[in-house]
Amino acid sequence: MTIIFKRARLLNQQGELTLADIKMNDGRIVQIAPHIAVSDHDEVIDVCEQFVAPGFIDVHVHLREPGGEHKETIATGTLAAAKGGFTTIAAMPNTKPVPDTKQQMAWLVNRIRETAHVRVLPYASITIRQAGKQLVDFAALKEAGAFAFTDDGVGVQSARMMYEAMKQAASLDMPIVAHCEDETLTYKGCVHDGSFAKRHGLLGIPSVCESVHIARDVLLAEATGCHYHVCHISTKQSVRIVREAKQAGIRVTAEVTPHHLLLCDEDIHSLDANFKMNPPLRAKEDQQALIEGLLDGTIDFIATDHAPHTEEEKSEGMALAPFGIVGLETAFPLLYTHLVEKGICTLKQLVDWLSKKPAETFRIEGGELKVGAKADVVVIDLHHEQVIDPHTFASKGKNTPFAGWTCKGWPTMTIVDGKIVWQKGRER
């Protein structure tokens, strides 16, 4: 099938917006030109000068299936992704069971094929059941379709385990993706060890809980030559370590979430557990360091850490509720409104952090809008303003601290492999 977009607003190499038509055929972008001729069999869509970008890529998503289908499924999570403009997402392995054998991975790959609305890249765990005691069979899991290896949800506590994992991953040219949390330094905290924790008498998680692991791991990455990727970086010390490691030529990359870029612990205005996530919202100066780190390239790109939980679980209060917030459906509007419109970054930078940069970092095909590329595309209305209302989410998770925020930049259509997978107003 051929789809032709008329009057699409695109970013050129210089970061300027220009108008053009885009022709997609057999899952590929085949032409981008000022005026493309149409024939009777083509599906012609006038996008009315809306912004068209490469489909976004999110390498940090919790789909909860198998085992947590009451929180999210591959079907609901990937529909949420499509609605947020994401055409490729990577699924975290903290499911029940964990994809830690080639049989589990084969099941997952098949389930994705049967039920996903967008492309899904499955992570395998680093250790069996993510228990930190025994390494998975890296070669067998790569063969079965693993995208990369991570124990996200928990940190790999043993330096020796991480060292052995990196040696294996390096030999297979696969990345190790790390949730950095030293369990001897969590102090059973539920929020950052800072002003908010003190004011409310809550136990705090200190910044060293994260940065100590990153410091250890960049040395292990140096020793093994492994590509080491830091999940949801949250502290200024972590940014400094990654910056220095990059300067030393170590193969380290890092991602930051929209919530750590846009919020700090001073913004927590109630004991609402929708402000509870791991790592926690840090201090204002950490938030500033994350923005600086992203702007200077220390942090490579943005990932949402979409982590759905039920309203019942989230109503248990700050101390008891599970960590995590959803992010797929609000990432672009939030970042567009609060970074681009406020002049902190350009539209081109934001789009690159959500597409080209993750694609380059993980050698994922896609991330660019050009002739020959896969037809993974998002259409965005940059002018339409809308209030974030969790009840409208396609995700089963309604747990967001951004409810009630007014944003611009809402996706209106998402195309994967040349097919419309979601369109505003045409929800089933």
Ligand SMILES: NC(=O)N[C@@H](CC(=O)O)C(=O)O
């Ligand atoms: N980020 C979170 O707060 N929670 C994630 C786990 C994780 O990403 O570490 C989850 O699975 O709920």
Ligand SMILES: [Zn+2]
């Ligand atoms: Zn994590």
Ligand SMILES: [Zn+2]
């Ligand atoms: Zn996560």
